[in-house]
Amino acid sequence: MPKRLTRSFFRRSVHEVAPDLIGATLLVGGVGGILVEVEAYRHDDPAAHSFHGPTSRNAVMFGPPGFAYVYRSYGLHWCLNFVCEPKGSASAVLIRALEPTTGLPVMRRRRGMTDPRLLCSGPGRLCEALAITDAQYGLALDEPPFALYARPGEVDVIAGPRIGITKAADKPWRYGLKDSRFLSKPFRTKV
DNA sequence: TGCCCGATTAACT
DNA sequence: GTTAATCGGGCAA
Numbered sequence: 001m002p003k004r005l006t007r008s009f010f011r012r013s014v015h016e017v018a019p020d021l022i023g024a025t026l027l028v029g030g031v032g033g034i035l036v037e038v039e040a041y042r043h044d045d046p047a048a049h050s051f052h053g054p055t056s057r058n059a060v061m062f063g064p065p066g067f068a069y070v071y072r073s074y075g076l077h078w079c080l081n082f083v084c085e086p087k088g089s090a091s092a093v094l095i096r097a098l099e100p101t102t103g104l105p106v107m108r109r110r111r112g113m114t115d116p117r118l119l120c121s122g123p124g125r126l127c128e129a130l131a132i133t134d135a136q137y138g139l140a141l142d143e144p145p146f147a148l149y150a151r152p153g154e155v156d157v158i159a160g161p162r163i164g165i166t167k168a169a170d171k172p173w174r175y176g177l178k179d180s181r182f183l184s185k186p187f188r189t190k191v
Numbered sequence: 192t193g194c195c196c197g198a199t200t201a202a203c204t
Numbered sequence: 205g206t207t208a209a210t211c212g213g214g215c216a217a
Contacts, residue, residue: 039198047198052214074199075211081198094198124199164198184199 005148007066007141014040014084014091019159019175021082021093023151028130030147031103033120035095036177037184039162041081043090046167050090060138061090068146070127070137077124080132082141096163096174097121099182100129122184160187 005024010017018040026032041048043061049071050061060069061083069081069092081092098120100107107119107129120126127133141148156178161169163185176187 041198049198049213055213057212071198072211074197074209076209077199079198096198122199162198166197 002149002152005142005150007064009148010065010082010084010141011086012084014042014093015173017082017084018093018173019157021095022157022175022177023155025101025149025151026095026098026130027102027147027149028132028136029145031106031130032098033101034099034151034177035097036099036180036182037097037121038175039094039096040084040173040175041092041094045171045173047162047165047169047171048090048092050092054090058090061092062088063138066141068136068139068141070132070134072134073124078127078132078134079123080127080130080136094123095126096123097176097180097182097184098126099177099180117182121182125184158187 018038021035021038024035043050049058054062060067064087065084067083069083073079080095083092085091100116100119108114111119111129119129158176158178159172160174162174176183
């Protein structure tokens with residue numbers, strides 16, 4: 001079994017942590033798979049929830065790294081982030097997609113569909129499949145129900161613009177597993 | 192206090 | 205391609 005990641009893994013720049021998460025395995029309550037798509041958000045990034053300073057929603061982003069930031073998106077969906085960098089820098093990695101490997105029947109039931117490519121390909125879909133809600137807000141990522149495992153070897157990581165934002169939309173801070181069929185959207189191949 | 196918009200998704204035309 | 209569902213945050217008044 002690959003090495004277990006501890007919270008010290010997150011004590012680095014969000015732009016080092018984010019690409020290093022691609023290929024790692026995330027399980028929540030024993031259900032999950034291989035991370036194939038994430039995005040980095042920095043405290044000085046106008047698109048980041050922490051940009052305007054601490055609020056009750058983003059408070060965990062201003063705490064120590066290695067904890068879960070969960071927020072409601074569009075009043076409907078939950079989105080999962082991993083807090084990074086030294087305490088107070090308020091940076092986080094948005095977990096956008098994973099390749100389901102463990103607990104497929106549970107995920108199919110929660111999502112109400114069977115196509116494995118639609119189970120966790122998108123931040124809201126992923127949270128529904130893994131049963132992430134505000135109940136996981138602020139929990140440590142190296143303790144149950146979370147379990148993270150380092151990727152077994154090197155992988156091809158590709159970068160591109162982030163999705164669904166209008167501010168700082170030109171920054172290539174979306175990272176993905178090259179040629180994965182489980183991305184929420186394909187990365188535009190360079191011409 | 193009220194208004195607009197957003198790190199989305201599924202179901203439409 | 206467009207749109208409804210649905211609600212907290214930021215900002216103007």
